[in-house]
Amino acid sequence: MESVKPILEFKKTCVSYTKQTMAVKYVSAAIERNTITAIMGPSGCGKSTLLRAVNLMHNLYPNIRVDGEILLNNENILSMEPIDVRRRVGMVFQRPAPFPTMSIYDNVLSGYTLNGIRLSRNQKEETVEHCLQSVALWDEVKDVLNKKGTFLSGGQQQRLCIARALAMKPDVLLMDEPTSALDPIATAHIEELMQDLQKEVTILIVTHNMGQAMRISSKSMFMYLGELVEYGNTKDLFSNPKDERTKAYLTGKMG
Amino acid sequence: MDKLKIRNRLAKDKALLWTVCLLATLTAVPLFAILGEVFIRGYNQLSWSFFTEPTPTAYRVMKAIEAGTPIPGGIANGIIGTMLMLGMAVIFAIPIGILCGVFLAENAKNRYAQIVSYLTDLLQGTPSVIIGIVTYIWVVVPMKGYSAIAGSIALFIMMLPLIIRSTEETLKILPSSLKEAGLALGGNRARVMLKVQIPAAFGGIFTGVLLAISRVIGETAPLMFTALGCSFVRFSIDKPISAVPLLIWEFFNDPYLQELIWGASLFLLLFVLILNLTAKYLAKKWNQ
């Protein structure tokens, strides 16, 4: 019974920027542990907004309201401390942004430094090596760990940012169009990586690239105008969409 | 343990926010303290005669003290002197400053322009007391006397870099399509500058001039070595002349005239602050 329990559950989740406009409308869905779930939809459909609700990013901006419930391991995160939630829910952004004043080594450990957690030298080296291994960056950078993270290529920077998020051992990893700023080779690299990562972490990825969703995800959501239109197994959703709007989007007649 | 640590971090976070708010608010205190003090001590001195009469002579002061009446007289000589010198300085500083600003905006990469730009920075950073010394050496000594001309030259030198910078910066943020459209319509560069670019940049340049005036109007040190001061209203430009900040300095040093300090300061302060606020308001309005 315990294994079937979802790790993350949206219950009538709403996000509104102003009183009149709701960017995300009553989304309800359960995300299973150690899966990759893709969120698709035309631009402006609220997919990024929904994603950013999961690590309480909206709390940074006083005008944005989040209503309903979002359960992480059965606990409503909306009533939890943001800094606690964010440690358990990692995030990777659209544009790779390693901290420019830190070395590659320090970038991986930046979550600990930022949170004021002290690690022993051994713990540090283990974490850095393990995280860089899991993003397949270790072999490329192991001799230049003291160089600034900004010296790396775009794809390497993004993998460094993933490593930085993984270092905090999150339960869920949110990825907001993580490959949209990267070239095809770097994109392929990261997609491959995600397949391996799902053993460690549950991934929720926003993408506007249908091919990507099909390649990497086991579950897919389709959102339109703030509503969750369809949610199911990726294969089913692509081969046999139930809603007209999903069909229109998948056949390129929308967005 | 973990909960305790989180609470600790959140407490620190709050503490920083409150410290920042507290210290930032404290920074505003001097403004209101200064305004308040100058206003309270100065407003009852402001009367019609304060603006129409010059500094009282020693004789009038003595008589007033004997009779126990308020110190008579005002700052008319200072107001006239300030206006005269500022007027002369502005007449030269505006055209020359604008021309230099135009040059810098049009030739940003040119080596000579970079030198001019560097010299503008140099002059802008030069302490005003140095400008006073130099004007004394170049103008007062050869003319064998302090004069309004010398004072206005000092003010001119201080205003120039401010006007140059504001002109240059305003022209640089104009869309280049404006200039190209003008040139495409067959105007030559001078005409496009005069008829298209300068009018479009007028708001920024005007604001810059207002700020430059408000910057130099309170300058005291350079005028001490150039205009010197004069206790009666005078319009000649080749003789020593007074100015409002010079009068404040005189009143400060003369135990009998200290009553007049606050009226003069209030006048100067209000003038400067209103100029500043007007400039800020206009800049905002023109930016929209």
Next chain:
Amino acid sequence: MNDKLYKILLFVATLTMPIVCGGVMYALVTDAYDAFEHFGFFKFLTSSDWNYTDGSEQYGALPFITGTLMTTLLALIFCIPFSLPVALFVGEYFNGTKIAAILSTVTDLLAGIPSIIYGLWGFYTLRPLIMAFDISPQGSGILTASLVLAIMIVPYAASLSAEFIKMVPNDLKEGAYSLGATHAEVIRKIVFPVAGSGIFSSYILAIGRALGETMTVTMLIGNTNNIPDSITSTGNSMASIIANQFGEADDLRLSSLIAIGLALFLITAIINMIGKIMIKRARIA
């Protein structure tokens, strides 16, 4: 007007700058020459005598150089705990809000107050306080001058620092938040390191302003010509000795004052140049 004439007109106008700046240098150097020749360049700058009794005239700039350095340094120390919070308030915590606009208007107005009025306020409000708290018996001195000087440079340091704090990319800040950092931690570990060189250079420029500030210091420093032995003792800065004695000086004393002026000019020019170069670098990075 044709293009050629237009270009010539612009060029002729710009000649004002080299002429004025050249004139400043030339006047200071030639008129300071007497003092340097009489006392020796190095000796003039390191001697602490300032005696204008006829026959035993002796001038040295050390007390005033010390006075300037002490007031500037103290002003900087007093300025930081206020300008940095203002910069954070305007550039980070309340960036873009009405309350931030109000605070920056207030600091702009502080920057606009003429220095002679700061001097009056320091003399009539702050000096009695200093005496009341028994910090120094005469009230005026290095400390009093520095306190008011600090208020005067807060606006410069704060507005420039705020500009650099605003430039820290949101990507980096969100990245740090997403790792669980608090706002304070983001400021300390991301905003300050990234905006650091810009913030630093804004303090260099603030120093440049403090060095040459004349009237405030003249009215508050106490005007004595020996090397100040503590921060509460009286003294004179380079600018204040000039303001005090220029009008009554002639010959060697005048030349000595101009020599001090030359030194002040050069120090400020160098500090400002360093500040400007650093700012340019920080803006590009």
